[in-house]
Amino acid sequence: MPICVFDIAPDGTARPPAEDRPLGEGYRWWHFDLSDPDLPEFLAAEVPDIPAAALTAPETRPRADTYGDGLILNLRGVNLNADGPADQMVAVRMWITARMIVTVRVRRVFALNTIRQEAEAGQAPSSPMGFVGVLSAGLMARVQDTVFDLGDRVDAMEDSVVDDASPLPPELAEERRMAIRLRRYLGPQRDALAALLSTETDLMTKGQRARLREQTNLAKLAVEELEALIARMTAVQDHHTARAAEAQGRNGYVLSIVAAVFLPLGFLTGLFGVNVAGMPGIETPWAFAALCGGLVILTAVAIWILRRMRWI
Known part of the structure; x- marks a missing residue:
């Protein structure tokens, strides 16, 4: 009905x-x-x-x-x-x-x-x-x-x-x-x-x-x-x-800069960290301080180069 x-x-x-x-x-x-x-x-x-x-x-x-x-x-x-x-x-x-x-x-x-x-x-x-x-x-x-x-x-x-x-x-x-x-x-x-x-x-x-x-x-x-x-x-x-894409790009950029700065530092520390005979400075007391100073100088040079190239 x-x-x-x-x-x-x-x-x-x-x-x-x-x-x-x-x-x-x-x-x-x-x-x-x-x-x-x-x-x-x-x-x-x-x-x-x-x-x-x-x-x-x-x-x-x-x-x-x-x-x-x-x-x-x-x-x-x-x-x-x-x-x-x-x-x-x-x-x-x-x-x-x-x-x-x-x-x-x-x-x-x-x-x-x-x-x-x-x-x-x-x-x-x-x-x-x-x-x-x-x-x-x-x-x-x-x-x-x-x-x-x-x-x-x-x-x-x-x-x-x-x-x-x-x-x-x-x-x-x-x-x-x-x-x-x-x-x-x-x-x-x-x-x-x-x-x-x-x-x-x-x-x-x-x-x-x-x-x-x-x-x-x-x-x-x-x-x-x-x-x-x-x-x-x-x-x-x-x-x-x-x-989100901008934030991801910015984070990737920062990581790229950090990697560019630390890449030569990582190479040197890896090179001097090998445990083989003939490594220079093993018997020199001030060799570690000289290496650290060299790394600081290398970091400053890397940052200067990046700024000259206007990456940072």
Whole structure:
């Protein structure tokens, strides 16, 4: 059985349908879960084949297409359920005519739940396209909240760039993947809303078209913001990578200078450390002091040569 069914009058009042009461001048909203065993039978009786196939497709993408006197509309919203992250977006599949709306979901969609609660309170959208406008506004409001929260976290990551002693934020990779996944889904949603806005249909009034234009603009803004966030996180990653490479190069440079200074010293100490007959100075008391003095002089000469060559 459906999750809910409402007969909604032109003034927005809603009530469950009754067999002894005709629909009247409004429209009927049917809301199903995709796993409902009664859904195929209902669609076969009430919905044309192509829209019915779109409502039950295993995979969906945002779309807005006309079919006969109705609209096939798929939209997505952020996943606010406890069973997955926000960027694992939830889909709403819709078939819309002047007298009926059929919505199908896989996971709970909070924007639809809000409309259901408003319908129970007698404040449902007064027309099918008014329903679409309220739903798209609810979906985009939650998308905007998610994108803005991500933006705040990216701001905090950028603050780490100011402090060179701070390490690479450990959450950077996951936040970047989240932004990419959101961008992947919201790009088609922006296009679907733009296609719906340009659709010539008698279902949509001038005022509803104007409100839908605002939701389309919000979708464009969300996509642009996500693209900017991806670029900013890439810049943070590049900064930390460059800083690590600079530190590694600086450390390698210091080690190279130390090796250049101590290479001749190591050669001499190794040479004078061999335990064979004939080594000079074995019987001379001041030979060790002379060797140490020579090493000091050799070190000074090596440093002078490196400075002349502008290595240090």
